[in-house]
Amino acid sequence: MTKHVVASSSAPRLADEAVGRSAVRKASWRLLPLIALGYGMAFMDRVNISFAALQMNRDLHFSATVYGFGAGLFFVSYAACEIPSNLLLLRFGARRWLARIMVTWGALAVAMMFVRTPGQFYVARFFLGMAEAGFFPGVLYYLMQWFPPDMRARAVSRFYVSLPLSSVVMGLLAGALLNLQGRLGLAGWQWLCLVEGLPPIALGIVFLFCLPDTPAHAAWLDPEEQEWLLTQIREDAAAGAHTEGVGRALLDRRVWQLGVLCLCLRGSIYAYTFSAPVILKKLTGFSVTNVGFLIAAMNLLGGAGMILNAIHSDRARERYWHVIVPFLVITAGYFVSGLSMLPWLAVPALAVAVINNSSLEGPLLSIPAIFLKGRGAAAGIAAMNTIGMLGGFLGPYWMGLARDLTGDYQRGLLTLTIPSLAAAAIMFAMHRSSQRQRDAAAG
Numbered sequence: 001m002t003k004h005v006v007a008s009s010s011a012p013r014l015a016d017e018a019v020g021r022s023a024v025r026k027a028s029w030r031l032l033p034l035i036a037l038g039y040g041m042a043f044m045d046r047v048n049i050s051f052a053a054l055q056m057n058r059d060l061h062f063s064a065t066v067y068g069f070g071a072g073l074f075f076v077s078y079a080a081c082e083i084p085s086n087l088l089l090l091r092f093g094a095r096r097w098l099a100r101i102m103v104t105w106g107a108l109a110v111a112m113m114f115v116r117t118p119g120q121f122y123v124a125r126f127f128l129g130m131a132e133a134g135f136f137p138g139v140l141y142y143l144m145q146w147f148p149p150d151m152r153a154r155a156v157s158r159f160y161v162s163l164p165l166s167s168v169v170m171g172l173l174a175g176a177l178l179n180l181q182g183r184l185g186l187a188g189w190q191w192l193c194l195v196e197g198l199p200p201i202a203l204g205i206v207f208l209f210c211l212p213d214t215p216a217h218a219a220w221l222d223p224e225e226q227e228w229l230l231t232q233i234r235e236d237a238a239a240g241a242h243t244e245g246v247g248r249a250l251l252d253r254r255v256w257q258l259g260v261l262c263l264c265l266r267g268s269i270y271a272y273t274f275s276a277p278v279i280l281k282k283l284t285g286f287s288v289t290n291v292g293f294l295i296a297a298m299n300l301l302g303g304a305g306m307i308l309n310a311i312h313s314d315r316a317r318e319r320y321w322h323v324i325v326p327f328l329v330i331t332a333g334y335f336v337s338g339l340s341m342l343p344w345l346a347v348p349a350l351a352v353a354v355i356n357n358s359s360l361e362g363p364l365l366s367i368p369a370i371f372l373k374g375r376g377a378a379a380g381i382a383a384m385n386t387i388g389m390l391g392g393f394l395g396p397y398w399m400g401l402a403r404d405l406t407g408d409y410q411r412g413l414l415t416l417t418i419p420s421l422a423a424a425a426i427m428f429a430m431h432r433s434s435q436r437q438r439d440a441a442a443g
Helices: 002-047 049-060 064-092 094-114 118-132 135-144 149-160 162-178 188-210 223-238 246-251 253-273 276-284 288-316 321-339 343-359 361-366 374-406 410-415 417-442
Strands: none
Touching: 002 094, 002 118, 002 135, 002 149, 002 162, 002 188, 002 223, 049 064, 049 118, 049 162, 049 188, 049 276, 049 288, 064 094, 064 118, 064 135, 064 253, 064 374, 094 118, 094 135, 094 188, 135 149, 135 374, 149 162, 149 288, 149 361, 162 188, 162 288, 162 343, 246 374, 253 276, 253 321, 253 343, 253 361, 253 374, 253 417, 276 288, 276 343, 288 321, 288 343, 288 361, 321 343, 321 361, 321 410, 321 417, 343 361, 374 410, 410 417
């Protein structure tokens, strides 16, 4: 009789778990590949000038400082428009707003091919940043409405893995596109802007018709699956101490801590990314095509690191050390490559930095959902990303300036140890603070 009672009481729980697994599996297959494809295209159009610079700077007579300043201007307008964009996403819905973002940034990415002067370059990069603003924080907020807390690092990593994978695609394509030099009267770098700018416009239309705003709007979910997802999100919103409301989120100390951490992270990684083809070409003596293959290989390993670290973080139910350790390894990578430009030492050190930059993203981007909800989550995530994106301006500009002042990129690489170490310190401080709060609640 006892066994029968236990079996009977466990049956609804097992059925509920089966519904949950089915709902999450459907959401993962229907949403994450589409979002990953969109973000991958965004990243390619954001940084493809790192390859274009191999020809563009020569053709247009841009100095490293002009190039670095223009590359970074993207992030100034991006940062300025982050919070308004995320609040407009709440008003118009993710489907329409994300589709609008993709179509406008695709059109402006294509327009980059018409740049001729530094002023035009600055204007084009500024408006490209304005057009893309809100896509990344909007997607993070959107995923919070679909995936329960213990699955978010994996969900984030499965769309964010498109960042290193898009670098793989870009590395493989760049050489071929740059080699179209002179075809139809266009320079190779113009072909690069044209070919990589058109796909987001088409994908934006796909978003408009295929991306449901919430589980309640997903016709491909059964009613019980819709209810399970909505229940999980409601329970998460009600659990623990959360910051709700735009004003409270913007004043939350943890939002600012994560913002400064992201500024350090984005500043260092974009400082390297926008200069990577030039740095690696000088280190190795490879052709443009082979440099592209090398960058592709580094980022392919970065994608694997991102997925594995996110899985381990979810299973361990721990976020902070899964961010701290990669930052310390990144610091070591920049330190070694900054001290020695010997190819056999510097290239592996840079590869280690790239892999660990990718691996920490899933756990890091799951932390805001621990203490933010509702409109507070939309505003807080956007604010965090706004501060972080300023690093995207400072990093490339600093690297270009350091190159012009010293004659090489080695000193610039060495200075990247400072923001990486600072980011590790901020995350450690947040870990200690979170631990004290848990101890106080338990006591």
